[in-house]
Amino acid sequence: MNIIYSILIFFGTFAGMEFMAWFTHKYVMHGFLWVLHKDHHRKDHNSWWERNDLFFVFYAAISMFFFMTDYVAFGNAIGAGIAAYGATYFLVHDIFIHQRFKLFRKANHWYAKSIRRAHKIHHKHLGKEESECFGMLVPPLRYLKQK
Template sequence: MNTLIWISIFIATFCFMEFMAWFTHKYVMHGFLWSLHKDHHHKDHSSWWERNDLFFVFYAVISMSCIMLHDPVTFWFGESIGFGILAYGIAYFLVHDIFIHQRFKLFRKANHWYAKGVRRAHKIHHKHLGKSKGECFGMLFVPFKYFKN
């Protein structure tokens, strides 16, 4: 496959995953699968693992399946889609789990305007403990109002 096409599909998939994260977060996690996402908002558990982490596992299985089912003739774009989903998953893990929620004590002193905006938007999202009245469901692309001081 042409390298430029592979890279284009990879980048398009990565960008589309931000929409999928927003959609899944707003309509699935805060909808019919709130029972899996609720522990992420309430923190009334002592385990490092949250039921909410099953969403990460779901997308990891999709990513691995695309990569493994890649076929140069019939599913030629599977590898670039799978790696695009994987790259978004890594970015999501770094931003959400490590930077924002500090599951690992890294990036604690990040003081960049983008870092502050993402952290501020997520804090606003978590101020609502219930599944309704939520706002700011995206992760990497958040509304400009959160970047203002």
């Protein structure tokens, strides 16, 4: 029975991380920590590393905490869910959308196109106030319906 709970907690954590990514992106990255996120919205930085990548380090540390602690029941499942979402986020956001590595350039699936459309709209504005589409894996319905 423990394995079933662990699997459920893993998938629940993974799903919950989409909300955390949306919330953090909207209220923290485009809020009081804009200073760390703004280089991600600019094209004139000349480094592969962005200050924005510190958010990835933050969530990696939280994931490691859950793996290493005995204070939380099912800590490994929670840590694994956070880590799996982080890996998925990196694959979708950094590799697929922003092409940090030149992979998946010709993906033409309706879901892939909807994620790219929503993210393109997010980056349309260079300032922190006017952005929209803060999630990653669940784009707004209007982008899923477009062909």
